Amino acid sequence: MNYVIIGNSAAAIGAIEGIRAYDKDGSVTLISDEKYFTYSRPLISYWLKNSVTDENMKYRDPDFYEKNNVTTMLGETVTAISANEKTVTTASGKTIAFDKLLCATGSKPFVPKTEGYEKVKNVFTFMKFDDAKAIKEVLTADSKVLIVGAGLIGLKAAEAVHEYTENITVIDLADRILSSILDEDAAKIMQTHISDKGVTFKLGTSVKVFSENSAELQNGETVDFDILIMAVGVRPNTELVSAAGGKVNRGIITDKTQLVDGLKDIYAAGDCTESIDITTGDSKILALLPNAFLQGEVAGKNMAGNLCYYVNAIPMNAIGFFGLHIITAGSYTGDTYVVTDGENYKKLITKDDKLVGFILMGDVDRAGIYTSLIKEHIALSECNFDLLKDKPLMAAFSKIRRNKKLAESH
Amino acid sequence: MKRVYVNEERCLGCHLCEYWCAYANSGEKDIMTAFKLGKDATPRINVEDDGDVHFAVQCRHCDDTPCVKACITGALSCNDGVVEINRDKCVGCYTCVLTCPYGCIVIDKKNGGKTVTKCELCTDNSNGEPVCVRECINGAIVFEER
Numbered sequence: 030m031n032y033v034i035i036g037n038s039a040a041a042i043g044a045i046e047g048i049r050a051y052d053k054d055g056s057v058t059l060i061s062d063e064k065y066f067t068y069s070r071p072l073i074s075y076w077l078k079n080s081v082t083d084e085n086m087k088y089r090d091p092d093f094y095e096k097n098n099v100t101t102m103l104g105e106t107v108t109a110i111s112a113n114e115k116t117v118t119t120a121s122g123k124t125i126a127f128d129k130l131l132c133a134t135g136s137k138p139f140v141p142k143t144e145g146y147e148k149v150k151n152v153f154t155f156m157k158f159d160d161a162k163a164i165k166e167v168l169t170a171d172s173k174v175l176i177v178g179a180g181l182i183g184l185k186a187a188e189a190v191h192e193y194t195e196n197i198t199v200i201d202l203a204d205r206i207l208s209s210i211l212d213e214d215a216a217k218i219m220q221t222h223i224s225d226k227g228v229t230f231k232l233g234t235s236v237k238v239f240s241e242n243s244a245e246l247q248n249g250e251t252v253d254f255d256i257l258i259m260a261v262g263v264r265p266n267t268e269l270v271s272a273a274g275g276k277v278n279r280g281i282i283t284d285k286t287q288l289v290d291g292l293k294d295i296y297a298a299g300d301c302t303e304s305i306d307i308t309t310g311d312s313k314i315l316a317l318l319p320n321a322f323l324q325g326e327v328a329g330k331n332m333a334g335n336l337c338y339y340v341n342a343i344p345m346n347a348i349g350f351f352g353l354h355i356i357t358a359g360s361y362t363g364d365t366y367v368v369t370d371g372e373n374y375k376k377l378i379t380k381d382d383k384l385v386g387f388i389l390m391g392d393v394d395r396a397g398i399y400t401s402l403i404k405e406h407i408a409l410s411e412c413n414f415d416l417l418k419d420k421p422l423m424a425a426f427s428k429i430r431r432n433k434k435l436a437e438s439h
Numbered sequence: 440m441k442r443v444y445v446n447e448e449r450c451l452g453c454h455l456c457e458y459w460c461a462y463a464n465s466g467e468k469d470i471m472t473a474f475k476l477g478k479d480a481t482p483r484i485n486v487e488d489d490g491d492v493h494f495a496v497q498c499r500h501c502d503d504t505p506c507v508k509a510c511i512t513g514a515l516s517c518n519d520g521v522v523e524i525n526r527d528k529c530v531g532c533y534t535c536v537l538t539c540p541y542g543c544i545v546i547d548k549k550n551g552g553k554t555v556t557k558c559e560l561c562t563d564n565s566n567g568e569p570v571c572v573r574e575c576i577n578g579a580i581v582f583e584e585r
């Protein structure tokens with residue numbers, strides 16, 4: 030069997046581990062336009078703030094490719110997939126044949142068209158190791174940094190940049206930070222926490238026009254900068270698959286085995302795909318590293334002929350900024366139970382006798398017990414919900430379920 | 440594979456296992472330095488008490504290792520059935536805390552939460568066998584094949 034994988038990140042690595050769990054002999058070729066050994070994308074901000082070394086950027090042990098007998102083609106861009114010929118072609122003119130192909134191409138930054146943007150010299154996005162390296166080249170203690178986008182990536186960039194300079198402005202069209210994972214109250218606590226470190230926020234506004242070193246905002250204010258980081262959002266890399274005839278909505282559409290709808294022997298996994306969020310039933314892109322890995326692993330197992338399904342996906346996040354941690358999961362529509370002391374924040378969202386989502390900030394100990402309630406669809410009437418409201422505890426489960434979890438063979 | 444199982448009926452809720460665990464993994468020779476002299480070692484086992492119900496929980500070393508698969512840095516790995524943490528690679532993002540269904544990944548408060556820690560069945564200290572099992576005075580934690 031001849032496996033080809035496009036991409037070299039979480040989904041691709043999951044696929045290699047999935048393939049090798051069942052097929053030790055087939056040839057595996059991995060093609061990626063980034064020239065690096067597989068690295069952890071979320072660590073680029075840690076690297077930029079000097080808390081992770083080059084060596085620790087590696088997502089797997091240095092002998093990973095040898096151990097798994099993987100042929101790598103790094104620094105090579107795939108330009109087309111031919112579903113009929115079962116080949117991929119690269120920008121350097123190579124043609125590679127496959128029996129089974131995985132598209133694990135992830136996503137790219139979305140940069141909105143803004144007047145004057147082309148006049149800005151020091152402009153960066155924040156997705157790749159090379160982006161972090163390029164920013165480090167120009168960043169000094171005197172830098173004035175403007176970050177557009179107060180989402181996860183923009184704020185991770187702010188945290189890293191803060192290691193060099195406190196002159197940071199973050200702007201966002203939304204009226205709160207981290208609007209995709211936090212509600213208003215939690216966002217306020219986090220915003221205060223980050224502002225206290227010296228970061229300035231301009232929310233509910235956007236850039237009207239750029240000049241080389243300043244941005245005029247829709248609200249009339251002007252922000253001077255010498256480094257601009259665009260972190261407005263990301264878009265999935267779906268072009269290869271759609272050109273090959275695979276189904277694409279926002280992301281690539283696959284079945285539960287990660288096989289692309291409309292194609293044979295071509296699979297897709299990770300940030301370039303959609304999956305079903307079980308808390309809402311909607312098909313959406315869940316751009317998270319754990320999801321990417323798990324989807325890749327399922328794809329790999331299926332490519333190697335072992336039928337298994339990727340199900341039970343939920344949005345979830347664990348992330349911290351300047352020492353304040355957030356863990357969130359699920360959806361936020363339903364009845365809510367909130368406790369906060371102004372620093373720590375807890376919100377549990379329930380619907381039809383189930384926990385469907387939660388937001389924890391500050392005290393996040395043992396949050397996975399909440400996650401398991403969501404993923405396993407456990408009826409709250411079967412648990413001691415009063416205990417759970419206080420904190421996540423195994424003691425809140427019924428004795429039968431607890432024994433199943435803690436005392437039975439697994 | 441041999442795993443740690445909980446015998447809830449026998450647990451007295453004495454919390455001794457927490458002390459033994461923390462002491463064994465503190466690297467301190469003296470129990471006084473481990474706890475009393477400002478060290479405050481972190482246990483990787485956690486005894487839950489709810490009225491008359493008591494039991495200890497620690498990493499189940501699951502077959503499907505949700506924490507390892509979720510780890511964003513590659514700090515967690517599973518070797519011969521033991522889920523291990525490389526603290527040098529852990530950045531304390533807590534994605535494993537989010538995904539462990541038993542709540543068994545422990546935020547290491549001793550280092551300000553910079554990393555997590557977890558039970559490695561005492562394979563990473565000088566005991567070689569789970570010290571919580573050895574020291575349990577009532578057979579409430581066992582290490583066996585099931």
Ligand SMILES: Cc1cc2nc3c(=O)[nH]c(=O)nc-3n(C[C@H](O)[C@H](O)[C@H](O)COP(=O)(O)OP(=O)(O)OC[C@H]3O[C@@H](n4cnc5c(N)ncnc54)[C@H](O)[C@@H]3O)c2cc1C
Pocket residue numbers: 035036037038039040041060061062063070071072073074105106107108133134135136155156157181182185266269298299300301316317318319321347348511532
């Ligand atoms: C700054 C930052 C912080 C983050 N923090 C977190 C976090 O804390 N927790 C979390 O869960 N997630 C986080 N994420 C998201 C996480 O990084 C992604 O979900 C994850 O990397 C997705 O993995 P993937 O394999 O699907 O794709 P990607 O990591 O995007 O990798 C895709 C690879 O394919 C390559 N490629 C694309 N097209 C081609 C082509 N035509 N030819 C060859 N190669 C190609 C790309 O260059 C890339 O190397 C963060 C992301 C960023 C940018």
